[in-house]
Amino acid sequence: MGASGSGKTSMRSLIFSNNPASLTARLGATIDVEQNHVRFLGDLILNLWDCGGQDAFMDSYLTTQRSTIFQHVGVLIYVFDVETSEMPKDLEYYRDCLDGLRQFSPEAAVFLLVHKMDLARDKGAFDRKKKELLEHSEKQGQVLTSVTVFGTSIYDESLYRAWSSIVHTLIPNAAVLSKHLTIFAEACSATEVILFERTTFLVIATSSPPTSPPPEAGAAPFQELEATRYERTSELIKAFKHSCSRVREEFHSLEMELPEFSAVLDEMTKNTYVLIIVHDPTIETAALKLNIRMARRKFE
Numbered sequence: 120m121g122a123s124g125s126g127k128t129s130m131r132s133l134i135f136s137n138n139p140a141s142l143t144a145r146l147g148a149t150i151d152v153e154q155n156h157v158r159f160l161g162d163l164i165l166n167l168w169d170c171g172g173q174d175a176f177m178d179s180y181l182t183t184q185r186s187t188i189f190q191h192v193g194v195l196i197y198v199f200d201v202e203t204s205e206m207p208k209d210l211e212y213y214r215d216c217l218d219g220l221r222q223f224s225p226e227a228a229v230f231l232l233v234h235k236m237d238l239a240r241d242k243g244a245f246d247r248k249k250k251e252l253l254e255h256s257e258k259q260g261q262v263l264t265s266v267t268v269f270g271t272s273i274y275d276e277s278l279y280r281a282w283s284s285i286v287h288t289l290i291p292n293a294a295v296l297s298k299h300l301t302i303f304a305e306a307c308s309a310t311e312v313i314l315f316e317r318t319t320f321l322v323i324a325t326s327s328p329p330t331s332p333p334p335e336a337g338a339a340p341f342q343e344l345e346a347t348r349y350e351r352t353s354e355l356i357k358a359f360k361h362s363c364s365r366v367r368e369e370f371h372s373l374e375m376e377l378p379e380f381s382a383v384l385d386e387m388t389k390n391t392y393v394l395i396i397v398h399d400p401t402i403e404t405a406a407l408k409l410n411i412r413m414a415r416r417k418f419e
């Protein structure tokens with residue numbers, strides 16, 4: 120949900136329909152609610168409702184359609200344009216939506232996206248907005264425990280970070296997956312193993328982050344692992360997949376062998392891709408691919 124023009128359909132088209140950011144300017148306003156069903160991990164289907172943000176639609180969601188819109192919500196994602204001139208109206212609708220959620224889906228998590236961060240006029244804009252939004256998430260002095268705020272833009276990886284986090288909260292067995300990935304990482308002597316969803320390339324789970332430096336002397340120091348590495352990988356691979364489709368080729372897998380590290384990205388199951396990062400130069404990528412093949416049945 121969120122005001123008209125805040126960017127809801129744009130992000131949906133980028134993440135779920137594989138379209139580039141440049142095409143979003145052509146999107147028309149969403150009429151009422153557009154529903155998407157995205158098959159995520161076998162039987163897990165993500166049911167995504169994109170609620171057109173024009174006032175007439177918002178008024179209808181909050182009155183006649185209230186019980187339909189707010190019933191059985193897993194996650195509410197509310198999008199705010201960082202430079203909007205209509206913040207008081209946005210906040211009023213937002214608070215009303217929170218009331219609807221408290222009434223019909225009190226367990227739902229809430230994600231607030233301060234969007235179009237590429238247009239933010241100053242560095243402090245996000246912190247100010249975040250503070251303001253958290254204050255407006257309170258009811259009688261109580262903040263909803265599950266309100267998370269992200270700054271996002273369709274022009275960088277920040278959108279992937281937010282959406283990976285959103286999807287992660289919806290995956291029932293994320294902790295189990297993470298445990299299996301950690302065992303798999305140990306079996307491969309890998310620094311890290313990351314599982315991506317096939318279509319969206321959102322991060323589903325990762326092995327536990329390494330707690331000690333990679334074993335090889337001369338390998339890249341542990342501190343050098345970037346905090347944004349997951350979302351940057353999602354963004355890069357999505358862009359690469361898009362380039363492949365433009366020359367009518369399909370993306371299958373990727374292998375990299377550099378002096379500092381090697382990496383293999385390959386299909387793990389029908390709906391997932393796995394990325395293995397190894398800092399040990401004695402480990403061949405062919406061995407990693409063999410390990411993926413052998414682990415497939417376990418993860419299917």
Ligand code: GTP
Nearest residue numbers: 123124125126127128129144148149172235272273
């Ligand atoms: P309704 O369907 O009316 O509710 O609007 P919406 O929230 O779905 O907005 P939409 O996705 O149609 O986006 C409106 C405009 O914002 C489009 O022209 C997009 O190109 C632009 N836009 C979306 N995201 C971003 C962003 O991160 N940065 C910038 N600069 N523009 C964006």
